[in-house]
Amino acid sequence: MQEDDARNxxxxxxxxxVRSSLDCVIVTDEAGLVVEFNPAAEETSGYSRAEAVGRQISELIVPPHLRKAHADGLAAYLAGGVPLVARASHRADCHANTLVSLLQRVLANIEALEQ
Structure with missing residues (x-):
């Protein structure tokens, strides 16, 4: 029971x-369906969370002429290949790394509190 409480x-x-991030956070499942879409993503894309969740990510943010390449890349990744992520800039990488670091620190603090 205590593990369930900690997980919650x-x-x-x-x-x-995710909700309070100033950066767009869009999470998809293995099929490319959006399962999470934060307020920054809403603001940037013009789609509401309700409009985005359940739709293909490629319909929302991938330009039509790149959708086949996106689908091929996702299929290769799911088959065990190395993911290829198009990077708009080094700044985007820095933001992603910062978010991952922040999440790791938050989870480490929660684990420390549980002990």
Whole structure:
């Protein structure tokens, strides 16, 4: 039971971080369907969360002429290949690395509190 409570706390913190992030956070499942779409993504894309969740990510943010390449890349990744992520800039990498670092620190702090 205590593990369930700790997991619920971790999930609530993660959800809060995603919702409050100033950067767009879009999460998809293995089929490329959007499962999470934060307010920054709404602001940037013009789609509401309700409009985005359940739709193909490629319909929302991948230009039509790149959708086949996106689908091929996703299929290769799911088959065990190395993911190829188009990077708009080094700045985008820095933001992603910062978010990952922040999440790792939050989870480490939660684990320390549990002990």
């Amino acid at each position: 706390v971790q999930e609530a913190i993660l959800a809060s971080v």
